[in-house]
Amino acid sequence: MVSDGRREQNIRLIIEMEDRIAQCKRCKSLLSCIRKPSMGKGDLEPDIILIFENESQTAQDPEKLLELRELIKSEFNTSKIYHTFMVRCQPKACAIRSNTSCYLENNKLIDRDYKCLLSGKSCEGIPVKPADDNIIRCLPFLLEELEILDPRTVILFGDRVSDFVLKTYGIFEEFNTGDAFYDSTGRLFITVSSQEEFNIEEYHKLRDNILIAENPD
Ligand code: SF4
Numbered sequence: 326m327v328s329d330g331r332r333e334q335n336i337r338l339i340i341e342m343e344d345r346i347a348q349c350k351r352c353k354s355l356l357s358c359i360r361k362p363s364m365g366k367g368d369l370e371p372d373i374i375l376i377f378e379n380e381s382q383t384a385q386d387p388e389k390l391l392e393l394r395e396l397i398k399s400e401f402n403t404s405k406i407y408h409t410f411m412v413r414c415q416p417k418a419c420a421i422r423s424n425t426s427c428y429l430e431n432n433k434l435i436d437r438d439y440k441c442l443l444s445g446k447s448c449e450g451i452p453v454k455p456a457d458d459n460i461i462r463c464l465p466f467l468l469e470e471l472e473i474l475d476p477r478t479v480i481l482f483g484d485r486v487s488d489f490v491l492k493t494y495g496i497f498e499e500f501n502t503g504d505a506f507y508d509s510t511g512r513l514f515i516t517v518s519s520q521e522e523f524n525i526e527e528y529h530k531l532r533d534n535i536l537i538a539e540n541p542d
Pocket residue numbers: 346349350351352353355362412413414459462463
């Protein structure tokens with residue numbers, strides 16, 4: 326059983342890491358059109374961590390995220406679930422910004438009410454997938470989060486998340502959705518499709534993999 330001291334330590338370390346994420350400027354081009362980076366949420370002594378590529382998928386469908394968490398909670402008999410993101414700053418495609426003077430590059434172009442300073446209207450940027458270099462710059466935060474929270478099981482949503490995270494942990498094997506892998510410490514990683522494509526059959530495969538991992542004999 327994990328002590329209260331451990332929980333307090335996790336809270337302190339996560340807050341300290343989130344402060345650094347909030348100050349991070351490694352991907353200058355992504356910062357103009359976001360108010361704040363996406364942070365992980367959930368139990369701070371989790372059994373299971375769900376990793377999504379970036380927040381756009383979940384923010385667009387918070388009900389599905391809730392449904393997914395409830396499904397995993399009830400079937401695996403744990404309420405200790407946490408979810409987080411491989412890239413914290415949501416990239417956006419925007420015609421207004423791309424037609425703007427380069428003098429405005431790297432400046433905040435969105436106000437506290439999410440209004441665009443160039444158009445005076447609500448931000449019309451279209452969320453797009455992060456580039457590989459954004460993923461590589463942001464991965465250290467994810468690894469730090471996993472080390473702090475130390476879950477038994479990590480569920481990787483989508484091929485890009487699976488590919489980057491598995492390789493980061495030294496796992497270079499080919500994978501399909503629903504596959505299970507272990508790192509050198511015995512932590513279980515399960516690859517699933519992206520949150521939008523995740524379905525009940527895949528979910529059963531995921532559950533079987535977790536049960537096999539917990540009862541190897
Ligand atoms: S995406 Fe990650 S690495 Fe890039 S600026 Fe945001 S927090 Fe920093």
